[in-house]
């Protein structure tokens with residue numbers, strides 16, 4: 160693993176610049192050069208880039224190790240994406256500056272331009288005033304009063320899934336939770352019941368699309384997207400499959416008319432405050448595909464990791480089940496219970512620290528921007544990694560350990576606020592955060608009240624890094640517990 164290698168020397172000039180300096184005598188700087196810092200100058204350079212490709216291979220094949228190794232070079236580091244320099248920001252204060260304080264000086268950049276191939280001009284990828292307008296229309300649907308209503312449907316959906324399990328059954332938890340997350344988003348936000356064929360189509364096409372977007376975001380040259388390769392062909396097929404599912408969801412909703420108060424109804428009825436114009440069919444499509452993508456694999460991944468970690472830490476699982484028994488007794492969970500389930504919240508917080516749904520995000524400065532004592536060029540690619548941040552040993556003691564008690568109030572107070580941003584921050588922070596938190600809590604509560612999870616035989620799960628790091632195949636055995644009674648140890 161890169162991170163385990165002995166510390167390597169970081170340079171402040173590229174190899175090519177170094178060679179050029181040996182040949183040419185240094186020129187005395189002009190007065191203008193001394194007065195204005197040169198964008199990119201003086202920033203440590205990540206070693207280990209390959210000719211032509213730069214660090215694209217490491218980003219593609221060992222992404223989690225690579226993003227974690229960047230911080231050894233400093234708070235800001237230059238690396239190469241093919242022929243271009245790119246920058247990585249590794250300090251929580253500087254990440255906050257990009258996302259919150261100076262958010263207006265940055266656009267989302269290369270990764271999101273590539274994302275437009277699938278999410279087009281939806282909330283995740285759009286920019287400027289258009290983004291703000293769309294966010295104003297969409298955000299109210301994720302406020303507390305709505306989440307309160309959604310929670311009841313979320314519980315019913317989770318219960319129906321769990322009711323199909325049998326005592327001692329081996330469940331492919333990663334698949335089960337993907338299906339559950341997809342059903343939740345489509346039923347709650349689009350009032351649509353996907354039949355098996357359409358669920359299967361999303362299940363098959365979404366991983367291909369996310370893999371394709373992840374690959375494109377770190378590709379050394381753009382031409383690779385356009386070559387007639389098997390991967391590009393599969394990407395194109397997955398895109399048309401997804402398109403037909405989304406178009407079907409919108410068409411059915413239009414036929415049903417205005418009898419639902421969900422996100423899709425709000426999109427169809429949404430009006431620009433200034434012009435009074437509604438959304439075009441394309442805009443409605445863009446927001447539906449964005450919500451489906453942003454709201455399915457993220458929550459499914461986080462839930463899968465939570466189940467995996469609980470199955471491997473039986474004492475933590477037992478504490479959680481004791482809390483559920485104590486707080487809920489025999490009644491069904493409601494939205495009002497969520498805040499009272501303190502240990503459940505700690506387990507979710509710790510899962511999202513170790514396994515945030517994004518491993519890398521990007522921004523691009525609109526103008527030359529000062530950051531951490533350096534100057535970044537306008538239009539450059541700036542990467543930051545929530546995954547690396549939340550496993551930084553300088554910010555978390557024993558960062559690799561699953562320790563939900565680090566979120567107990569007295570210990571949580573010692574964690575630096577900006578060191579924990581699983582949902583991002585600022586104006587581009589996650590629109591669905593409260594939805595995701597409620598969904599995760601409800602699903603975990605419904606499952607763990609009825610079943611205890613234990614690992615099935617097989618290798619430990621590993622993150623498979625697409626745009627979102629998903630767990631590899633995750634079979635778990637579910638053991639039925641007598642409802643409302645204390646924990647029974649899994650055999």
Ligand code: HEM
Nearest residue numbers: 282283453454457458461516581582583587589590591595
């Ligand atoms: C555990 C689950 C989730 C995690 C960890 C998560 C994480 C994130 C993060 C980190 C961002 C910011 C990206 C950036 O700064 O570039 C984001 C944005 C976004 N998320 Fe989530 N998300 C989750 C679930 C959801 C759900 C359930 C929905 C919708 C149903 C959703 C909708 C969105 C949207 C629309 C954006 C773009 C917001 C904007 O730019 O205005 N997310 N999410």
